[in-house]
Amino acid sequence: MAINVKQLELESGAATAKRTVPAVAANEPLGAVTRNSAHNLFKRVVSADERMFFTEQLALLLDTGNSLLESLRSISRHAGTQALKELVTTLADDVEQGQSFSYALAKHPQVFSTTYCNLIKASEQGGFMADVLEELKAMDEKRNELRATMQSALSYPAFLLAFSFAVVVFVLAVVFPKFAEMFGAMADQLPASTKVLMALSQSLISHWPWYLLGLGALISGAVLAFRSARLRYALDTFKLRAPVVKTVFAELYLVQSMRVMALSLSRGVSLVDTLAACRDVVANQCYKDFFRKIENDLQEGRGLSQGFRSAEFVPDMVKQMVTTGEASGSLPKVMARIADHYERQLEKRLQTLSKAAEPLMLVIMGAVVGILVSSLILPIFKMSAVAT
Numbered sequence: 001m002a003i004n005v006k007q008l009e010l011e012s013g014a015a016t017a018k019r020t021v022p023a024v025a026a027n028e029p030l031g032a033v034t035r036n037s038a039h040n041l042f043k044r045v046v047s048a049d050e051r052m053f054f055t056e057q058l059a060l061l062l063d064t065g066n067s068l069l070e071s072l073r074s075i076s077r078h079a080g081t082q083a084l085k086e087l088v089t090t091l092a093d094d095v096e097q098g099q100s101f102s103y104a105l106a107k108h109p110q111v112f113s114t115t116y117c118n119l120i121k122a123s124e125q126g127g128f129m130a131d132v133l134e135e136l137k138a139m140d141e142k143r144n145e146l147r148a149t150m151q152s153a154l155s156y157p158a159f160l161l162a163f164s165f166a167v168v169v170f171v172l173a174v175v176f177p178k179f180a181e182m183f184g185a186m187a188d189q190l191p192a193s194t195k196v197l198m199a200l201s202q203s204l205i206s207h208w209p210w211y212l213l214g215l216g217a218l219i220s221g222a223v224l225a226f227r228s229a230r231l232r233y234a235l236d237t238f239k240l241r242a243p244v245v246k247t248v249f250a251e252l253y254l255v256q257s258m259r260v261m262a263l264s265l266s267r268g269v270s271l272v273d274t275l276a277a278c279r280d281v282v283a284n285q286c287y288k289d290f291f292r293k294i295e296n297d298l299q300e301g302r303g304l305s306q307g308f309r310s311a312e313f314v315p316d317m318v319k320q321m322v323t324t325g326e327a328s329g330s331l332p333k334v335m336a337r338i339a340d341h342y343e344r345q346l347e348k349r350l351q352t353l354s355k356a357a358e359p360l361m362l363v364i365m366g367a368v369v370g371i372l373v374s375s376l377i378l379p380i381f382k383m384s385a386v387a388t
Contacts, residue, residue, distance in 0.1 A: 046087050051140070055137045069095050072088055102121035119132050119135075119136060156357075164361075237286055260277050262339060275292075276291075
């Protein structure tokens, strides 16, 4: 049976209207609370690990029969950092003043995402907050595991690249100048690579402040350029179309968004709020536009699967599974299976790419070092041959 979108929205709106929150209209979305409370940001933001600690402790205290306010006060007293203590104290004060917990959380968008706030809001209405907190903690753990896998896959190639650059700079700045006078006497007989490297060495030694300024200007220019919406959109498009990397990024965004959709829909969060949360969790403008288009389709009476079928970067298997899930009314289960499947696929793909990148980087590094060494050794051999 297909999901009746309008019915879901009406039910969500009716449930929301039953709650009255001080200083905010009953039908004001949590996103509006976030924007209106931007001035309440902490100087030192609570880290993701601290948020996970808070979520785990709150779930444990609620599950053992403590009230929400008692649990918040207890966590505040035992918080490990001042930033977390101040945050939880503020949450407890807001709850004590009669504000809903989800509304209090939404005041701190740099700590609690839209997904977090929407799920807590749904749990307040359904009375299963401890279960939702456990699921949020599990989702954070999976996100951290995926991030650690990506960092592990990229760290060694990045180290080799940085080490190769350091070797080149060291040889040009320290080694080549020691041979400058020796090579000067046989300038006409030097190999082309030696002449080029000698010129680079002399330029680096004579004008190193300008090189540093140029490097700083390049980095600053890159930072400013990436703040351009047009360039960011072009880069996001490249991620989803370039060979090799497009599969990695497509699977990454699927894992992130499907995990949020599965958890949100299984806990009664409306489709519109779920799609808004997916836009927040995915750092790609093309994917944000994709979820925005689906939201427009829903408002116009079309199904969720139609938006997935029209996206070229969504795998065919996902399109089919979403269509089946929508028709059978089992979207949350389907979304969870999609996220689990592509998380395993992504981990395997990252491991494969990492194993392939390591020997490639070693070959490149060996070629660079070989050119440097041969540019030094060949002239010396020529001088030895002439001397004998």
